[in-house]
Amino acid sequence: MSHLYGHFGAEGAGYSQPSALLSSTKLNIPSSLRRKELPALPRLSEPEVVRHYTWLSKRNFGIDTGFYPLGSCTMKHNPRVNEVIAQIPGIADIHPLQPEHHLQGLMSIFFEMQVMLATCAGMDAVTLQPVAGAQGEFTAIRCIQEYHRTIGESQRTKVIVPDSAHGTNPASASMAGYDIIEIPSTVDGRLDLDALSAAVGDDTAAMMITNPNTLGIFEEDIAAAALIVHAAGGQMYYDGANFNAILGKTSPGLMGFDAVHYNLHKTFSQPHGGGGPGSGPIGVKSHLADYLPGPLVGRRVLALNEKSNVSDAWYYNWVEPTKSIGKVQMWHGNSGAVVRSWAFYRRYGNELETMSEHAVLNANYLRHRIMEEAKAAGVSDAFTDGAPADIVKHEFTLSLLPLKESKGVGAMDVAKGLLDHGYMAPTVYFPLVVPECMMIEPTETESKEVLDAFAENFVKVLTEDAKVLHAAPKSTPVGRVDEVHAARNLWLRHEKGRQS
Numbered sequence: 001m002s003h004l005y006g007h008f009g010a011e012g013a014g015y016s017q018p019s020a021l022l023s024s025t026k027l028n029i030p031s032s033l034r035r036k037e038l039p040a041l042p043r044l045s046e047p048e049v050v051r052h053y054t055w056l057s058k059r060n061f062g063i064d065t066g067f068y069p070l071g072s073c074t075m076k077h078n079p080r081v082n083e084v085i086a087q088i089p090g091i092a093d094i095h096p097l098q099p100e101h102h103l104q105g106l107m108s109i110f111f112e113m114q115v116m117l118a119t120c121a122g123m124d125a126v127t128l129q130p131v132a133g134a135q136g137e138f139t140a141i142r143c144i145q146e147y148h149r150t151i152g153e154s155q156r157t158k159v160i161v162p163d164s165a166h167g168t169n170p171a172s173a174s175m176a177g178y179d180i181i182e183i184p185s186t187v188d189g190r191l192d193l194d195a196l197s198a199a200v201g202d203d204t205a206a207m208m209i210t211n212p213n214t215l216g217i218f219e220e221d222i223a224a225a226a227l228i229v230h231a232a233g234g235q236m237y238y239d240g241a242n243f244n245a246i247l248g249k250t251s252p253g254l255m256g257f258d259a260v261h262y263n264l265h266k267t268f269s270q271p272h273g274g275g276g277p278g279s280g281p282i283g284v285k286s287h288l289a290d291y292l293p294g295p296l297v298g299r300r301v302l303a304l305n306e307k308s309n310v311s312d313a314w315y316y317n318w319v320e321p322t323k324s325i326g327k328v329q330m331w332h333g334n335s336g337a338v339v340r341s342w343a344f345y346r347r348y349g350n351e352l353e354t355m356s357e358h359a360v361l362n363a364n365y366l367r368h369r370i371m372e373e374a375k376a377a378g379v380s381d382a383f384t385d386g387a388p389a390d391i392v393k394h395e396f397t398l399s400l401l402p403l404k405e406s407k408g409v410g411a412m413d414v415a416k417g418l419l420d421h422g423y424m425a426p427t428v429y430f431p432l433v434v435p436e437c438m439m440i441e442p443t444e445t446e447s448k449e450v451l452d453a454f455a456e457n458f459v460k461v462l463t464e465d466a467k468v469l470h471a472a473p474k475s476t477p478v479g480r481v482d483e484v485h486a487a488r489n490l491w492l493r494h495e496k497g498r499q500s
């Protein structure tokens, strides 16, 4: 490659055409600030760089390459129109420090999003700032904490979670300084009202729960649970990770919740997983609205004589909630993610309900197809239904305990076996209340053919030899990795000469 550098200069790494801009910028850099030596970065031509990344992308697996049934994660198709809208220069090329009147377009999107999210969840106010569901949980719990402090109830130091809760719920509450009370579920995987009644008291700050719960079952007693918690002076927090099942059908507000987070990257599409940016806005009832992190977007009608370069009849402005807990994120959160989800929501409009219906239909269809296939293949005793309910919502669980006991093949082995059949593995070992758990969530955009093929392949894996499954996956670039080592010893630096 050296002939390229010889011709166009070493700055041309990864680039093989002359650049007038490059040479004129170089002139403006004082010699005292210029490097004496070039950085030891790998230097390749543009086609080599393109080939490298294209090769890497082909080793990846994503929703665009295959079925991705990861439970609790709602891995949706991301309509490309969302990307087009997020890249409009008036949205992509602005800076959050520009004056309000420069940002009217983006602010109008934020405003609409605040209103749309508040409406579908039955809440009164929304902040778009948190950038993950877990950060939304922490933010809302901090708002509840400040609310209790302001009304003189700082003795409320306990947060109640069911034993099926996602780990982020107790983690967020604990980060805010709360003690966690875990209550057991009933044998059919639902909230136990007696256990809840026994757990609440003067020290209850909140209860955190998702509905449908993590087994994919709708908590029919949720309104009664809200009455119990409220009667004790506590607040109800809705974990919105499972919102895809109920959008347009009912709302956390109707169920009695005071605060909610939305995982825009799950329910409202936005690439996620593998590091894709998320967005976890929160919505609250009016008594908590003053505590939200600011700024929020407000608007007023433009006066006729007002000089402005905005073409709308509204003028959008930043609003600081009066008793705000403070910012939880730089600027306004992941604004690109908000814009993509806004585009998604706008296209569905009042049809959001149909989207949820299809998600629920797909989950129930797949659940029954897997049972049918298993029966036909004579392996129906390989697993039991994690959720002994006739109808689940948008996802379902299976317990692979019988297979583990009969042939030593656990949920992890089946998950790895599925990779060799060209599928992303479902979620494994969550929720913890289901032994050898597999959790499957197909989402609304998958076709019947895709679901049928997955059911057939899933059952084929169950019938495979234990030795084969223990050694799976064989077809992926790497086999079984030491996940604990990989998570604890992150290696993020480029080292000269190192190939892997």
Ligand SMILES: Cc1ncc(COP(=O)(O)O)c(C=O)c1O
Binding pocket: 072, 073, 132, 133, 134, 135, 166, 168, 169, 210, 214, 239, 241, 242, 263, 278, 280
């Ligand atoms: C039930 C539940 N709650 C909360 C979260 C946390 O959301 P996030 O990953 O956006 O932080 C998840 C994530 O998978 C979840 O499944």
